[in-house]
Amino acid sequence: MGSLRRVPYSTVLFDLDHTLFDTDASEAAAFAATMASVGIEDPTSVFPAYDRINQALWRAVERGETTPNELRLTRFEQFVAAAKLDADPTEMADRFVEGLGSFGELYEGALGVLEALSGHTSLSLITNGLGQVQRERVRRLDIADVFDSIVISAEVGVSKPDPAIFDIVFDHIGEARRSDAVIVGDSLDSDMAGGVNAGIDTCWYNPNGKAGRAELPLDLEVQSLATLPDVLL
Numbered sequence: 052m053g054s055l056r057r058v059p060y061s062t063v064l065f066d067l068d069h070t071l072f073d074t075d076a077s078e079a080a081a082f083a084a085t086m087a088s089v090g091i092e093d094p095t096s097v098f099p100a101y102d103r104i105n106q107a108l109w110r111a112v113e114r115g116e117t118t119p120n121e122l123r124l125t126r127f128e129q130f131v132a133a134a135k136l137d138a139d140p141t142e143m144a145d146r147f148v149e150g151l152g153s154f155g156e157l158y159e160g161a162l163g164v165l166e167a168l169s170g171h172t173s174l175s176l177i178t179n180g181l182g183q184v185q186r187e188r189v190r191r192l193d194i195a196d197v198f199d200s201i202v203i204s205a206e207v208g209v210s211k212p213d214p215a216i217f218d219i220v221f222d223h224i225g226e227a228r229r230s231d232a233v234i235v236g237d238s239l240d241s242d243m244a245g246g247v248n249a250g251i252d253t254c255w256y257n258p259n260g261k262a263g264r265a266e267l268p269l270d271l272e273v274q275s276l277a278t279l280p281d282v283l284l
């Protein structure tokens with residue numbers, strides 16, 4: 052544990068993907084629809100190749116080497132080349148992004164946790180992703196009203212862990228909130244390192260009990276979202 056706990060927190064920043072939202076299910080459904088559109092009926096045969104490319108590109112986004120809006124197409128350009136497909140990467144990229152918005156649900160219990168917290172703290176969403184995808188998910192899941200601020204990296208031009216994206220959230224909700232804010236997220240590289248860089252407390256959502264990192268001291272860790280009201284309020 053790092054700094055002294057500042058419970059109750061007046062401000063909670065949430066990551067979306069793999070924290071509140073079942074991104075794996077969303078991606079699998081969107082990927083299957085995209086592959087079907089180019090005649091591949093067994094998406095599992097080519098998914099590992101796509102997944103490697105996509106994950107490497109998102110890590111490059113976190114390092115500031117590319118942008119989400121570039122990644123949107125480059126992942127399919129690289130995938131078409133790697134899988135030796137005769138297909139149009141632009142059409143695949145469009146169909147995939149449409150699917151990412153249309154498929155996938157919040158993790159079970161996540162909405163209840165947001166509702167339990169929202170009466171007591173200010174909630175914001177801070178997500179590395181594409182505007183078109185994340186806006187459609189938030190609209191479809193009907194969660195926009197829970198958040199005082201929704202900041203999406205592709206819309207603002209900076210990504211977690213850059214503290215500049217946190218500055219944008221605090222511009223929206225008030226700089227005074229930074230001193231008793233906490234970020235909840237699953238990623239050490241983007242959410243937890245970002246929280247440390249922004250000078251706020253960190254709460255690692257670690258459902259699979261992964262090992263942390265000595266060089267990244269965190270304030271809190273939960274294995275289940277359901278424990279958040281007890282831990283944060």
Ligand SMILES: [Mg+2]
Pocket residue numbers: 066067068069070236237238
């Ligand atoms: Mg995440």
